Amino acid sequence: MxxxxxxxxxxxxxxxxxxxxxxxxxxxxxxxxxxxxxxxxxxxxRTISNGEFRYDTGAHRLHNKHSSVTQIVKDLLGEDLKKVNVPSKIYYNQSMIDFPLNFINLLQCLQTSALIKIIKENLLNRIKPKRDIKSFKDLAYQSYGKTLSELFLINYTEKLWGKNSSELDPNISGKRLKNLDFFSIIKSLILGKYNTKHLDGSFLYPKHGFxxxxxxxxxxxxxxxxxxxxxxxxxxxxxxxxxxxxxxxxxxxxxxxxxxxxxxxxxxxxxxxxxxxxxxxxxxxxQFRDVRLCILYLNKPKFSSNASLYFPESKFPYNRIYEPKNRSEKMAPQDKTCIVIESAFSRKDRDSMDSAESFYKKIRNSLVCERFIQKKDILGYEIGFISNAYPIIxxxxxxxxxxxxxxxxxxxxxxxxxxxxxxxxxxxxxxxxxxxxxxxxxxxx
Ligand SMILES: Cc1cc2nc3c(=O)[nH]c(=O)nc-3n(C[C@H](O)[C@H](O)[C@H](O)COP(=O)(O)OP(=O)(O)OC[C@H]3O[C@@H](n4cnc5c(N)ncnc54)[C@H](O)[C@@H]3O)c2cc1C
Structure with missing residues (x-):
């Protein structure tokens, strides 16, 4: 009872x-x-199968945060649950930037004047008394300073959630910024290792999909x-x-x-x-944010070597691309791959949105223009939806x-x-x- x-x-x-x-x-x-x-x-x-390909409804991974939960999943999946160590990147200004941010990378792709500004802002953040963190914008500024936040974080967040970052609750970072600030990036450089507590980069993933x-x-x-x-x-x-x-x-x-x-x-x-x-x-x-997916089947063994690629710039009609094969080789045949392109939108925009074909063409043209793929690589495409993907906090x-x-x-x-x-x-x-x-x-x- x-x-x-x-x-x-x-x-x-x-x-x-x-x-x-x-x-x-x-x-x-x-x-x-x-x-x-x-x-x-x-x-x-869910994981969806299409012939020789498999993909998840959005870039999913299992984080080993509760040992009892991880043990249950291990017991259920046995050898099929693998530890994956694959980096994620931010694609910005035609460069690949490590995510979590990496100081050497920033040195390579930012101008000296921007770097000096970033260091100054972060030093000031350390000295100044801490302000109340009321919004995601406050959290980002406090963790990285204004310049770095606006280069990589604020724009991505606003694109994903469809709202100004000062209107978003700090919790929408989903603990991604936990243990991470500008000085932890520098510390990791000196110690020669990344912050292993961070959610991206290392995770568990089942052989045949999340x-x-x-x-x-x-x-x-x-x-x-x-x-x-x-x-x-x-x-x-x-x-x-x-x-x-x-x-x-x-x-x-x-x-x-x-x-x-x-x-x-x-x-x-x-x-x-x-x-x-x-x-x-x-x-x-x-309100919820929905996600439209475009799955591209490609006649090449690899698209990139990353778990996820993030696209903060507004000129890209998508916010993230992930390649299932980089999580488990069983997700695509050896000589082919597929990529899943996520584009977040609000329900009120559903009626005015592009047809499936023009959505696909916009994505294809953008990827071809950035030289990620050639038109001839594409074997086919599929369009999907994730309803109520993100509760807007x-x-x-x-x-x-x-x-x-x-x-x-x-x-x-x-x-x-x-x-x-x-x-x-x-x-x-x-x-x-x-x-x-x-x-x-x-x-x-
Ligand atoms: C793009 C993306 C990436 C993500 N990445 C990760 C990740 O890496 N790791 C992670 O752990 N999580 C991730 N998540 C989050 C994860 O997907 C959700 O936390 C999880 O699916 C929520 O589970 P739920 O059971 O609460 O809700 P849901 O998954 O939404 O399940 C609710 C169920 O209720 C059913 N339902 C709805 N209406 C009715 C009705 N009237 N009658 C009967 N049934 C109904 C639905 O069909 C659905 O099956 C991600 C989510 C998205 C969108």
């Missing part, structure tokens, strides 16, 4: 958060059912407990408890403990009766979101869980860890 006398868990959504809960429920012997809108598991962390982690979680949970093509349509409640869930054109069930991983923006519509108007107003103000969001989260978590048998339900910029290792905590909490009666 669980908390509040429930005997089972019903999970809405089979992304990493939902599957995480399913996995731990199974582990602790709690009956569990998972209801998923699409015809596959993994949510925004999504196989979630396929294995699903296998462990048992496919008979996962209901695909099951769109949640109504969550019927009496103000205290969820009494019925309606899915897939009118099928319904009486739920046990409900773990809801659906994006917050959907919940205002599916809750019946609807949440109070002040909650609906708050929900209407939150802007300044003041905590204050606006707290009443919404409190409302949905106030029901005896309903809890929000996951990146888009809790509206947090978290990664899958964090989601698996919090899934374990959640299930343990249910067992504490």
């Amino acid at each position: 669980l908390k509040n006398n429930f005997s089972q868990i019903d999970v809405l959504g089979a992304g990493p958060a939902g599957l995480g809960v399913g996995y731990f429920a199974k582990k602790y012997g709690i009956p569990v059912s998972i209801f998923e809108l699409s015809n596959s598991v993994g949510g925004n962390s 999504g196989t982690i979630f396929d294995e979680l699903a296998n462990n949970i048992g496919n008979e407990n996962i209901f695909l093509d099951s769109k949640i349509e109504k969550i019927i409640h009496d103000g205290k408890k969820i009494n019925q869930i309606v899915y897939s054109n009118g099928k319904s069930f009486k739920p046990g403990m409900v773990v809801n991983t659906l994006p917050l923006t959907i919940l205002g519509n599916v809750f019946d009766p609807k949440p109070p108007s002040h909650i609906i107003e708050c929900i209407n103000r939150i 802007d300044v003041g969001i905590q204050k606006r979101i707290t009443p919404v989260l409190s409302y949905f978590n106030s029901f005896d048998n309903h809890i929000l869980h996951g990146r888009n339900a809790e509206f947090q910029y978290v990664h899958t290792h964090d989601l698996l860890k919090s899934s374990e905590n959640l299930v343990s909490e249910f067992l504490r009666k």
Whole structure:
């Protein structure tokens, strides 16, 4: 028996958060059912196969941040989970710059006057009393000084999130700037090593793609407990408890403990009766950033030697390119490769956006113009979408979101869980860890 006398868990959504809960429920012997809108598991962390090629829905990697989570993934994947050491670069002014930033690299590609300015600003940062960090812009200026921030960080961030960096919460750096500032770059130069605590560069990756982690979680949970093509349509409640869930054109069930991983923006519509108007107003103000993907199949063994390439300049109609084969050689045949080009956009721009063909042509022309590829290298292309890719964590969001989260978590048998339900910029290792905590909490009666 669980908390509040429930005997089972019903999970809405089979992304990493939902599957995480399913996995731990199974582990602790709690009956569990998972209801998923699409015809596959993994949510925004899937691997797609196309003939001899495989690619992930966006550049994913597993960070070894929670040893218990890493151990579970190791147990599930065995030898298929590999440690990968591949650098990432920033493409700026036709030069490749190491990411995390590297002082020698900066010496090579920046003018002396810019370098002097950067050193001066960072020395001043050290001496000046620390200011309150209220926005991403404050965080970047404090870590790198104005000049360096504006050369590589602010522009990339604004392109990715579609907002001025002074309106974005410092947390949108997703811990990328943690342990990193200008002086740590210099220190690493003197000590001759990079800051190994940094998220980029060294990570874990499954031989057949990131999504196989979630396929294995699903296998462990048992496919008979996962209901695909099951769109949640109504969550019927009496103000205290969820009494019925309606899915897939009118099928319904009486739920046990409900773990809801659906994006917050959907919940205002599916809750019946609807949440109070002040909650609906708050929900209407939150936004997600979507990502459009262009996958190019190339008739050459390699595109680059990097895990990811970042494009901060606005002239490029994309923000990041990643090459699956540089994470695992099993992702493409030996003599060919594919690249996944990510371009972030806001939902309001969806109607006015380029057709698939002109989007592809813009990307192709840009890559040809920069001499990354030749037209004749392209074997084919595919266009994809990642909906609700990034919850836009802007300044003041905590204050606006707290009443919404409190409302949905106030029901005896309903809890929000996951990146888009809790509206947090978290990664899958964090989601698996919090899934374990959640299930343990249910067992504490
Ligand atoms: C470009 C990109 C790169 C990323 N890189 C990394 C990385 O390197 N490492 C990392 O750990 N994380 C990374 N992430 C983050 C990771 O993808 C997410 O944290 C993770 O997918 C969130 O899991 P979730 O289960 O909370 O939500 P989701 O993955 O969004 O899953 C929610 C599920 O709910 C389902 N659903 C929605 N509506 C309904 C409905 N009405 N009825 C039933 N089901 C429904 C959806 O179909 C989906 O399967 C990246 C994300 C993006 C976009």
